[in-house]
Amino acid sequence: MVAGRTVEVTVPATSANLGPGFDTLGLALSVYDTLLITELAPGELQIEVTGSGAQEIPRDASNLIVRTVAHVYADVDRPLPGLRIQAENGVPHGRGLGSSGAAVAAGILAAKGLLEGDVDIDDADMLRLATEIEGHPDNVAPALFGGLTIAWMGEHGARHKKLLVHRGVSPLVLVPSYTMSTSAARSLQPPHVSTADAVFNLSRSALLIAALTQSPELLLDATADRLHQDYRAEAMPETQRLVQALRSAGFAAVVSGAGPSVLVLADGPGRRQDAVELAESTTDTPWDALLLAVDVRGGTVGESSGGLHVTA
Template sequence: MSVTVPQASTGPVDLVGRRVRVKVPATSANLGPGFDTLGLALARYDELEIEATDAAAHDIEVHGVGEGEVPLDETHLVVRAMAHTFSRVGVEMPSIRLVAHNTIPHGRGLGSSGAAIVAGVVAASGLLEGVVELSADDLLEIATELEGHPDNVAPALFGGLTIAWVTPEGPRHKKLIVHRGVSPLVLVPEHEMSTALARSLQPQSVPHEDAVFNVSRSALLIAALIQSPELLLQATEDKLHQNYRAQAMPETDRLIRVLRAAGHPAVVSGAGPSILVLASDPSARAEAVRLVEESAETAWQPLPLAVDFLGATVTPVAD
């Protein structure tokens, strides 16, 4: 990672009083065949306000999702991401006052941990404006170090549809604009799913024909999302990860089969257990909701969402 550190910042840096507002979208990774590579930013957000203070300890307040559940000290994921960012650029992190208003569901495959990491990274970059300049590649690299892979943090950072890959020089991404005919729907169950558990169900190797199958569908999916939405049902077919994870989320698997049999491009959102439907229009989205209401054995919350095209934003807050 190469960052620009002005000579004046080599001594102690006084950031006390600086305040930023951060907004980060939810994301859905994989999108069927694009395992650990493709991600989509969705218009559901965590919004935070962070101020550098001279207090003896961090002051953290959480509203909405995670309230009363997430830690309110230095182990909070946003704070950990901020601390990692400050450490990577060689600047001492001040105490912070953090107020978070969260709407991204936790443990449901909508990138909540990636959003928290991105929130911390961009908050740190905002507080360090004029002291340390971080490029887009720097932000992606720091976020990926914490998340482990770039498929969620890339769309959370940059918005839209992202292709993410890793090079010897670090992770990279390409942002694409999704066709206006794509109407995402997320179906969220009451139960959570552990990403670690989902990943543990993956085999170390897959049959050659399955790998070729997914390569073809991943390429087709890019075309379907940016140009030809009518191809989305075929383009979202997968043989690389969803079948192996089905045993851990049987109702997710069953409902996806029901939806796809009715012509809806439905896939596991991220590590699950939520379902992402890449509908062709709002009426198809409504039909998918009706089908799930008739078929589900437990409660599922439908979230008709737009694609977010901006990604994470950080805005200085004046006194």
């Protein structure tokens, strides 16, 4: 078994929705999955994982990264090589921080790196391929490209626009020990909403773009939502309780993605510790506080000649 090219991939966590921007807005955050992926002889597969979710991640062809790499190779009509995947997972799994989107983005970037010099996969191709696997572009867009992204489905498929976030925006993520299934959270959504609620979210989504890029002092009003968070509250009452307590105290707090983590978009780094202290005193659930930055680069891939220490 002869090893071929090895690429190193880094992909950030993401938080989707950001309150009113349901299935549209996403933000890349400074927590990362890091992987080394090596070409092996066809049919060979080795997967080593440490970090979040390591015990639950498949070590066979059903692995999401493997399926994504295979999807890319099939799309460009190239034979799939064997793969050795060594992964360190920093992105919390099942917590509303885009772990599946990060895996898909990692697979796309790995395939891009392994195919470099043979096939050119541009940004539009990467987003298209990632959306075909993930189903929605709101998580994969910031995972691939970083920053604040607006994602939508256009006439020719998934599209995105990347925006730079105001330097006064300071993200805090409060992560509980329990998990939430994205599919379960989506099942709680009603099939229809009122015109009043739709107009409310349209106005807040527009305001949120201005708040995140120009006017952080507007973040509390801009993150209000009537489309999805209240409907999902029954599945994660401690999350809803914390969001309400934080918002009552003036913090721009929302459910991160499908939950159950809580994202606080503070209008300065000093305010975050106040939010952490409020979280500690509000619910019976312990919250792991992640004081983060907005990741501006997104996922990266480069050829590697070194090694990544992974304990399986």
